[in-house]
Amino acid sequence: MIVFPRKIKTVLFLIAALLSAIFAWPQAKASTCGNFICESGETAGSCPQDCFAKGIYAMCGSKTNSCKNVVKNAGVVGVLLSPKWNEIETTNGVYSWTALDEQVAIAQNAGLKVTFQLFNSPYYAPDWLKNDPNIQKVTIINLSDYVVGGTLVCQELTLPVFWDPVFHQKNLQLINAMKEHYASNPAVIGVTANYGSLFSADGGIPQKVDSETCKDAQGNPILVDQAQSWLNAGYTHDKIFDTGQKIIDATAIAFPNQAISTYFSFSDDKRLEASSTVLAKDIMDYAYAKYPDRFYAKIAWLSATTTMADEIAKPYTKIEQLMLLLKAHSPQIGIQMIDMATDGASRDCRQNAKIIPCPDYEVMDKSLKISLSYNPTTIEVWYQDATNIQLEPLLIDTTEKMGGSLRDVTPPSAPIGVTIN
């Protein structure tokens, strides 16, 4: 054995320490949540106080004019803007934010907080991506009345699956592009991470078995088994859970100073998930543990007939099971109305669970009281309700009860001292 003198030992030790520091450096850099990958136990970013501005938020969709009149409602503290992927990235890799910029400017100028619900679901993917032959797809018969006005009911749709690597990568690139454009805007306080909704960005995956809605050319009923379509496409709990984790991480890393949220739904079919809420619970457990200061779960289908928080009792319905999960994280939760109360009759009284009649004021009053019983941070209402003068006192009252700050919406005074020559 070679015996080194003490001085040589010290020099060798210093060289070894220097070399290990040099080689460890790139690894340390790679673990700072770069490229949407966070090392175990690492949490990206922090949430300033404003991330959870309490109160009513108006859902403004993706059209610029939708929210112009919302600014007049003192009870509205923020807006939920829903940019659609197929409108933003019509060409692969080229992103257009013009329409969204206009919406953000209107809200920002009015002192409204801005939250995004990015419609990055397979249905809203751009055509160039949907038509990519290398992407794995699911073929499913649509049963929803509420997909683009119901025009697609009973139509067979072939759409990418969430977990396809190419689709997923493009989704991450979209989130990154959005980050480049909006992450530093102080008005933007929240972003929704969507990973498991086929159509909008909040409804989960369609998974019904139905033999009444659709008929063949001879008028004979067709059995529609949406759950089986997913199984045929290779759906597993682990795949969707893994995709959900990655999208939530990517969104959290892209928007380090914003609140991150996800809309949750329940499962209808035991062939897909062992229980109706197991996927929601797993994702919530993951996200709340990893982003305790800035994650909040949301549901997007509260109606005037949803059970009040203190009235949920066994045996629980699927919705109640999910509401219990949500309630456990109160107040770091959000609630969205399933539909508008305004002119409810024209919407099949959907906000009143299709119970007729559905007078605007009563339906909104009841819906807001139910929402408040869960003590949420945000309540999202349709912009039609946020611009309905009749409902304005209800929204103001609700924001105040939530501890939110009312905005000053007094218009300027009329000019005086006008002279003419």
Added chain:
Amino acid sequence: MRNFTLLQKTLIVIGALVIFLALLIFTAPEPTGTAQLSWNANTEPDFAGYKIYYGDSPRSANCPPGGYAHNITVGNSTSHTVKELSAGKTYYFSITAYDTAGQESGCSSEVSKQVSVSSDASAVTKFTYAIKNKISALWKK
């Protein structure tokens, strides 16, 4: 070649002059004038600018828009000159303020002005406008 008498020659010259004047008067560009408005500044912290509503008839509805035919956004200046107004007509003006959220105030009190030809209009424009007004006055008698 036909010989004209002195009287005939005089009538031809006068006729040509009348035709020339008529052409000058009726083909001359419509004379225009201006109205210079000023007002006190608004002091709201979220104030963003002013709008001027105007037309050749008085306010006829809730204001804004007040039933005015025109409106212009003039930024945050407290004076503005409205140009290209038809000379001879009376114009009516109201002003509103708006804030950064796009919320608009009610209208200021209404002011009006009978517009005269701009001082910088050409001599021909001023002359034809004067003749036109004279003819119009005679016609009304």
